[in-house]
Amino acid sequence: MTDASAPPLALRLRNLSKTFSGVHALEHVDFEVRAGEVHCLAGENGCGKSTLIKVVTGVHAPDPGAEIEIFGARQSAITPTHARAMGIAVIWQDLALFPHMSVAENIAFDTMVGARPRLVRRRRDRKAAAAVLDRLGERLDLDAPLNTLPIAQRQIVAIARALMGEARLVFMDEPTASLTQSETDGLLAVVRTLSEQGVAVVFVSHRLAEVLDIAERVTVLRDGKLVGVFPTEGMTQARLGELMTGSLLSHEVMAHDRSGEPAVLEVEGLSLAGKVEDVSLTVRRGEVVGLTGLIGAGRTELAHAIIGMMRPDRGTVRLDGKAIAPKNIREAIHAGIAYVSEDRLSLGLIQPQSIEDNTVIAVLDKILDAVGLISPTRKRAMVSEWISELAVKIGHPSDPVSSLSGGNQQRVVLAKWLATEPRLLILDSPTVGVDVGARAGIFRTVRRLAEAGLAILMISDEVTEVVMNADRVLHMAGGRIVGEYDPRTTDVATMEERVYA
Amino acid sequence: MRRLVAGYPVEVRLLAVLVALCIGLSLTTDTFLTLGNITSLLNNNAVNLIWAVGLLVVLIAGGIDISFAVAASVVQYLSAQVFMVVEGNWIFGILVASAFGLCLGLINAALIHGFRVVSIVITIATFNAYFGLLMFFTKGRNIYDLPDWWTDRIYIFEHQAADGTWSELNLSVGIMLVCVVLTALLIRATTIGRQLYAMGDNPDGARRAGVNIWLMHCVAYGWLGVMAGIAGLCQVNIAQEVVPNALYGRELEVLAAVVLGGARLGGGRGTVLGCILGVLFIAITQNGLNLLGISPFAFQMIIGTAILIAISSSNLSFNFRPRRRAAEGRLP
Numbered sequence: 068m069t070d071a072s073a074p075p076l077a078l079r080l081r082n083l084s085k086t087f088s089g090v091h092a093l094e095h096v097d098f099e100v101r102a103g104e105v106h107c108l109a110g111e112n113g114c115g116k117s118t119l120i121k122v123v124t125g126v127h128a129p130d131p132g133a134e135i136e137i138f139g140a141r142q143s144a145i146t147p148t149h150a151r152a153m154g155i156a157v158i159w160q161d162l163a164l165f166p167h168m169s170v171a172e173n174i175a176f177d178t179m180v181g182a183r184p185r186l187v188r189r190r191r192d193r194k195a196a197a198a199v200l201d202r203l204g205e206r207l208d209l210d211a212p213l214n215t216l217p218i219a220q221r222q223i224v225a226i227a228r229a230l231m232g233e234a235r236l237v238f239m240d241e242p243t244a245s246l247t248q249s250e251t252d253g254l255l256a257v258v259r260t261l262s263e264q265g266v267a268v269v270f271v272s273h274r275l276a277e278v279l280d281i282a283e284r285v286t287v288l289r290d291g292k293l294v295g296v297f298p299t300e301g302m303t304q305a306r307l308g309e310l311m312t313g314s315l316l317s318h319e320v321m322a323h324d325r326s327g328e329p330a331v332l333e334v335e336g337l338s339l340a341g342k343v344e345d346v347s348l349t350v351r352r353g354e355v356v357g358l359t360g361l362i363g364a365g366r367t368e369l370a371h372a373i374i375g376m377m378r379p380d381r382g383t384v385r386l387d388g389k390a391i392a393p394k395n396i397r398e399a400i401h402a403g404i405a406y407v408s409e410d411r412l413s414l415g416l417i418q419p420q421s422i423e424d425n426t427v428i429a430v431l432d433k434i435l436d437a438v439g440l441i442s443p444t445r446k447r448a449m450v451s452e453w454i455s456e457l458a459v460k461i462g463h464p465s466d467p468v469s470s471l472s473g474g475n476q477q478r479v480v481l482a483k484w485l486a487t488e489p490r491l492l493i494l495d496s497p498t499v500g501v502d503v504g505a506r507a508g509i510f511r512t513v514r515r516l517a518e519a520g521l522a523i524l525m526i527s528d529e530v531t532e533v534v535m536n537a538d539r540v541l542h543m544a545g546g547r548i549v550g551e552y553d554p555r556t557t558d559v560a561t562m563e564e565r566v567y568a
Numbered sequence: 569m570r571r572l573v574a575g576y577p578v579e580v581r582l583l584a585v586l587v588a589l590c591i592g593l594s595l596t597t598d599t600f601l602t603l604g605n606i607t608s609l610l611n612n613n614a615v616n617l618i619w620a621v622g623l624l625v626v627l628i629a630g631g632i633d634i635s636f637a638v639a640a641s642v643v644q645y646l647s648a649q650v651f652m653v654v655e656g657n658w659i660f661g662i663l664v665a666s667a668f669g670l671c672l673g674l675i676n677a678a679l680i681h682g683f684r685v686v687s688i689v690i691t692i693a694t695f696n697a698y699f700g701l702l703m704f705f706t707k708g709r710n711i712y713d714l715p716d717w718w719t720d721r722i723y724i725f726e727h728q729a730a731d732g733t734w735s736e737l738n739l740s741v742g743i744m745l746v747c748v749v750l751t752a753l754l755i756r757a758t759t760i761g762r763q764l765y766a767m768g769d770n771p772d773g774a775r776r777a778g779v780n781i782w783l784m785h786c787v788a789y790g791w792l793g794v795m796a797g798i799a800g801l802c803q804v805n806i807a808q809e810v811v812p813n814a815l816y817g818r819e820l821e822v823l824a825a826v827v828l829g830g831a832r833l834g835g836g837r838g839t840v841l842g843c844i845l846g847v848l849f850i851a852i853t854q855n856g857l858n859l860l861g862i863s864p865f866a867f868q869m870i871i872g873t874a875i876l877i878a879i880s881s882s883n884l885s886f887n888f889r890p891r892r893r894a895a896e897g898r899l900p
Contacts, residue, residue, distance in 0.1 A: 148778055163773035165766045167836045176766060179759035180778045186757050212575065 077102045077236045077267040078123065081134035085118050085127060092118040093129075096293045098286055100236065102138075103265040105258060107272065107282035107299070110311055111504045115291040116271050120238045124157050125150045138235065148181055156229035157238040162221055164228070166214035170207050171196040174227045199227045202264065203257050219250035226257060236267045243272055244499065247362040248528060248567055255281050273503065275304040276531070289313055304531075312504040321514060322538045322554040325354035330388075331522035332491050334373065337382030342368035344546040346382070350491060350522040355513060357533030357554075358526045359566055360543035366526045369543070370493050374399040374406050386490060400429065405484035406493045416468045416480060423450040423464040425479055430486045453482035457512055477509060485516070492516065495526045510536045530563045542566055578830030578878065582845045589852055597859040603727060603735040605855070610737060613851045614744035615799045615806070619822045620829075620843040621751040622795025627826060628755060629788040630768035630835025631680065631687035635695035636792055637819040639672040640800030642698050644810045645706060647801065651715045658739070661718065665797035672698070673793020677785040695819075702812050711810040718801075719808050740802035747795060752840040760787055768835020824871060825850050828878050849874070 080098040084091065093115045100106045108116050121127045122135075125145035129135070135142045137153050164173050175192035193209055200207055205223050213221060222242055229237050239258070243251045251274075258268050258281055272278050278285060279299050287294040287310045294310050328351040337346045343365045350356045358366050372379040375393030383390055386402055393399040399406065416425050427434055427446055434449055436442035450464050459478045461471065468479055477497065484492065494513070498506045513536065517523055527533050533540050534554045542550040542565065552562060593600040619636060626633045646668045647661065656664070672694075679690045725737040755761035767774040767784050775781060804810055829846030831838030853874070854867050 147776075151778075159776070161772075163770065163776050165769040165773060165836070167769050168762075168765060172762065176762070177777055179762050182759070184758055184760045187759055187762055 075102045075139065076100065076136065077104070077138060078269075079134075079136040080119075080123070083119070083122065083133040083135070084130040085115075085122060086130055091291050093122070093288075093291045096288065096291070098293070099296070100267050100269055102235070102267055103262055104284070105262045105268045105270060105282045107270045107278045107285040108288070109271075109275075109278060109285050109307065110288035110294075114288040114311075116288060117240070118291075119288070120157060120240065120269075120271075123150070124155055124238070151177070151232055154233055154235035155238075156232055156234035156236070158222070158225045158229055158240065158242060160240045160242075160244065162225045164213055164221060164225060167212055169210050169212055170216070170224055171209040173213050173224050174199060174231055177228065177232050195231065196227065199230045202230065203227060203260060205257070217250075218245050219247075219253060222246070222254055223257065226261070230261075230266070234266060236269070237261065238269045238271070240271050241273065242270070243274060243277060249361070251277060274529075275307050275503065279304065279307070287311055308503045312507075320534065320554045321510075321536055323354075325351045325538055328352040328354060331386065332373070332524065333383075333385040333388075335383045335385075337369070337372055337384065338380050339365075339368055339372045339377055339546075340380055342377075342546055343372055343379070346543075346546075346548055348541060348548060350524050352522055353517050353520050354539065355517050355523045355525055355537045357537030357540040358524060358543060359528060359530055359533045359540060361566065362528060364543045365546040366528075366543050367495055368546075370406060370495055370524070370526060374404055374493070400487050400489075403488075403490035404493065405487055405489035405491070406495070407480055407484055407497065408495055416476060416483075418469040419467050421465045422454075422459075422461055422468055422471070422479055423447070425468050426450045426453055426464075426482045426486060429483050433486075449486060453486055457482050457485075458508070475505075477505070478512065481509075481512065489521070491522045491524065493524045493526070496528065497525065498527070498529070498532060506532075530566050531559050534559050534562060576830065576839065576842070579839060579842045579845060582829060582842070582849060582878065586845055586849055586852065589849070589856065593852070593856045593859065597856075599859050600856065603729065604733060605859075607725070607735045607737050609851055609855055610741050611806070613847055614738065614740040615803045616818070616822055616825065616851075617844065617847045618744050618747045618795050618799040618802065619818070620826050620847050621748055621840055622792035622799075623822055623826050624829075624831055624838050624840065624843050625751060625755060625764065625791045626687075626788045627831040627833065628768050628835060628838050629764045629784055630771060631785075631788060632691065632823075632833065633676060633687065633789065633792055634691040634819055634823075635672075635676065635698055636796040637815040637817070637822070638695050638698045638702070639669065639793065640796040640803065641810075641812055641815045642672060642702050643668040643797040643800040644804055645702060645711070645812065647797075648711050648714060648804075648810050651718065652713075656715060657717050658722075661801055662743075662798060665801040666794045667797075669793040669795070669797020669800070670790050671793070672796070673789040673791070674786060676793070677782075677789035680789070681782050681785045699813075699816060706812045708812060710812070712808075714804065714808075714810065718804060721805075738802075738806065740805060743798060743802055747798060748840060748844065751791070751795075754791065755840070760784075764788060765836055768832075768837075770836075821850065822847075824875055828875055830878075 076099055078098070078100040080096065083093055083096045083098065085093040096115070096119065098119065108119065110116050118127065122129045123145070125147045128144065135145065137155065165176065171193045174196035178192070179187070196209055203223065203226065207216070207220060207223065213224065216224070242254060246254060255277060258270065261268055270278065270282055279302055282299050284296055284298055285302065285307065286296045289311060330349045330351050332350040334346060334348045338344055346369055348356070360366055368377065371377045373384055375395055375398060384392065386404065391402045393402055396406070417428070423446060427449055430449070431441065434442055434445040436445070454461060454464065457478045459475050459482065461475065468476060471479065497509055513523060513525065525533065525537060534557060537554060540552040540554060540557070541548050542552065550565065599605055623633060623636065643665050647665050650664050651661070676691055676694055679685070679694070680687050722739040723736040724739060724742045727735050729735065755764060763774065763779045764784055764787065766777070767779055767781065800815070803815065807814065825846035826838070826843055827833065827846070828849060829838070829842030831842060850871060853870055857864065857867055
């Protein structure tokens with residue numbers, strides 16, 4: 068019997084285990100979500116979060132012995148249709164929407180599936196879609212094709228679609244991974260609206276700050292096992308990170324004074340019409356300079372202007388005191404600049420190809436033998452050097468890159484660019500979509516590379532990240548550098564206020 | 569109106585080109601804009617358009633089919649065997665041809681779905697298999713001995729001009745209109761049609777939404793099979809004989825027309841209007857070259873160029889605003 072004063076449960080899992088060919092993805096996990104609650108499911112990649120979602124939504128069947136109760140009703144077997152009928156909806160990270168169909172059709176799509184074929188009721192679907200958007204307090208053009216909408220609005224469409232099916236329990240898998248700060252705030256407001264309307268939301272996110280902001284309770288999983296359920300009241304990011312990784316993460320400011328070192332990159336009066344205005348900056352040997360600001364502040368454009376992907380209108384770029392004006396990325400590499408783009412998965416790596424092939428792709432001319440063919444020995448030597456240098460966890464160098472976790476893929480991208488032996492490394496949003504443990508690994512690598520003398524320009528829209536890991540922080544807004552901060556004397560909160568204002 | 573132009577850029581552009589083409593031909597020749605020329609254009613292209621709308625359904629669903637024209641030949645041959653034994657008429661004929669076509673379409677669907685092989689590979693295989701079997705069993709011989717109801721001309725429209733020449737529309741044009749309307753209804757107005765678009769647009773998303781992928785494959789390839797069968801039936805009425813290799817190679821002409829009309833290889837985009845415009849564009853270009861007395865060899869070249877321009881221009885987009893960051897901020 069349940070306590071009469073306790074709120075009713077939307078979901079109750081007891082002793083949930085799931086084994087995939089002998090490997091435990093989940094082991095004896097208990098999990099509870101109250102009706103109308105915002106509950107966070109936290110853990111590193113591979114901790115079993117997705118498996119849990121897939122069991123509840125009927126994609127995978129649990130191992131025998133598990134008890135599943137949905138809205139108080141005991142379930143023996145769940146199928147996807149059954150789960151939807153009970154009011155469970157998942158908003159997948161890729162949203163699973165249809166880019167060429169209209170907003171209204173996307174929202175109403177599930178009503179067309181599964182039932183007997185019939186005529187499309189356009190007017191009714193449109194009205195229903197409008198009503199659902201109204202409930203969320205959102206206004207979208209119902210007839211616009213989905214692919215004309217920004218990602219943040221597509222999220223809204225996905226949420227509306229879930230609500231269209233009368234969802235009472237919504238799982239959101241990393242909904243904010245590709246959103247900017249202000250878009251994230253908008254999304255969190257929508258999540259609160261849902262919760263007020265009695266819809267329980269299970270929120271999966273790597274961004275601990277927003278987890279603590281939105282959720283009432285957080286369930287932490289590690290290696291498929293339950294670590295515990297904690298109220299977010301009084302929880303800190305550092306503590307949550309420790310619970311997730313099981314190890315103490317360093318949360319000290321790492322900044323050093325490098326003002327005595329020679330300058331590697333000197334930018335003077337760089338301008339790019341409408342994007343970058345009269346920017347001057349210096350990055351010294353062994354120095355990590357953080358560049359932060361809102362999306363659209365011109366951070367990425369500045370990087371593109373430095374490496375020649377966009378032609379600056381005015382200004383000079385000097386590398387080691389020598390003026391350079393690369394016309395394309397090839398010339399920039401040749402001059403000694405490596406640029407790691409923000410979208411590592413789709414753009415940085417050739418997914419189906421092997422780890423070794425990806426590592427050497429930018430330096431093929433360095434591993435040629437006397438006849439001009441690729442030398443397997445030189446290739447192997449170069450690959451093993453970088454894999455050990457960056458501590459990439461891999462099975463075999465000939466495995467496809469797609470077999471690696473996000474954090475390790477990021478390291479392969481780094482290896483690929485470091486193999487060009489750059490003088491300056493530009494990292495654009497290196498931690499987007501990367502979990503806490505892997506982030507720490509990336510920053511350790513960055514620090515080590517700096518210690519070895521590399522000059523690093525690190526772009527990020529997370530203020531905490533740059534303050535913790537850079538030697539100097541530059542704040543960019545409206546295409547200009549509007550402030551410079553020393554992390555040792557700057558408070559993260561005041562800085563955040565200034566940047567996000 | 570602006571939404572229409574923005575939502576269907578290829579169709580709108582093609583319509584503009586087509587109108588220009590027609591005006592140009594009306595001014596430069598005195599034969600183009602005559603009832604006789606227009607009715608014969610329609611008669612000659614009814615078969616292509618029936619195929620085109622069938623193929624459109626497959627393209628929307630994210631597949632492709634190379635085998636339909638040869639399948640139509642197979643249907644002609646099989647139907648001829650049936651009509652030799654059973655007394656028939658057009659209703660019965662359409663039922664028989666649809667049934668044979670459906671079976672051939674479902675074979676494609678079953679192979680594509682069952683073996684999870686991309687549709688182009690499977691349909692190249694069935695294209696060769698169907699054609700090989702057909703040539704083997706017919707030994708390449710034509711069939712002239714066909715029932716009268718099949719080869720007799722039936723006109724749904726007749727008109728005698730003042731100078732005594734006749735213009736008329738064949739039954740196939742009527743059948744074509746029915747096929748076009750039914751296809752438009754299927755893909756626009758039914759939940760099945762919307763699921764076809766969804767499957768072509770985002771296959772993974774459709775699967776996760778619970779769309780019955782097997783059923784959708786059957787609908788798409790089955791529909792094209794039925795259209796192929798009906799078109800085969802009509803083509804015999806026009807040609808008055810069954811020639812086993814008469815339709816070989818027509819599939820690429822139809823594919824070109826559908827792609828010109830804005831259907832996206834890869835799925836999720838395409839309209840019946842686009843199909844009609846695509847078929848008309850090819851037909852009128854050919855017709856115009858004839859009337860202008862230009863070498864027929866120029867035709868293929870012009871169609872090739874038109875496809876290049878149509879496809880690449882839909883990627884270019886004709887506004888000269890600076891491109892978005894997303895488009896250019898891409899690194900190797």
